[in-house]
Amino acid sequence: MDHQILAAKYKSVLKKVRPVNEPMPQDLNPPLERPPLSRDPYETPLSPNPPIFQETLKVTNERLQAVSCGPPGWLSNEEINLLKNIITLREKEIDFCEEERGLLKHSYGKPYKIPVIPHEPWQKKPIPIPKSILPQFTELIRERITTGLYAQSTSSYTSTIFCVAK
Numbered sequence: 001m002d003h004q005i006l007a008a009k010y011k012s013v014l015k016k017v018r019p020v021n022e023p024m025p026q027d028l029n030p031p032l033e034r035p036p037l038s039r040d041p042y043e044t045p046l047s048p049n050p051p052i053f054q055e056t057l058k059v060t061n062e063r064l065q066a067v068s069c070g071p072p073g074w075l076s077n078e079e080i081n082l083l084k085n086i087i088t089l090r091e092k093e094i095d096f097c098e099e100e101r102g103l104l105k106h107s108y109g110k111p112y113k114i115p116v117i118p119h120e121p122w123q124k125k126p127i128p129i130p131k132s133i134l135p136q137f138t139e140l141i142r143e144r145i146t147t148g149l150y151a152q153s154t155s156s157y158t159s160t161i162f163c164v165a166k
Contacts (some may be wrong), residue, residue, distance in 0.1 A: 020117055032109035055085040056091060063096045098147045
């Protein structure tokens, strides 16, 4: 007979989080707009005999190793060559690293707004970052700010950050 042990840390009533049942305003975040197609995809179908893949400045064999083509033997060599050619044709739309990543155009959709209810902002003391990883951590944060993944905040909140090596 299998036994499960469920262990949870005791939380006092003062620390209990109570969700608020509030309806989400329907007009707050309009749906994303589908981008117009630059061409009719059915007008120019894929070639049944694509040329042999040739590397470009952006699409290299090293970068294509990161693209999963399923388990070994799932795609034939011809199908893998076709996939490589499609990736080469669409190389402007594919990013292989953070520096190449862009943001969604505002013509497709505005930034998402999350409504909040009036409340007292919480503040938590940050967990100290070990001196041994501080330079790497600082570089990571600067890189993510540069690429637009993180943005400067004017929020009333402070949050703890806990660094874990992966």
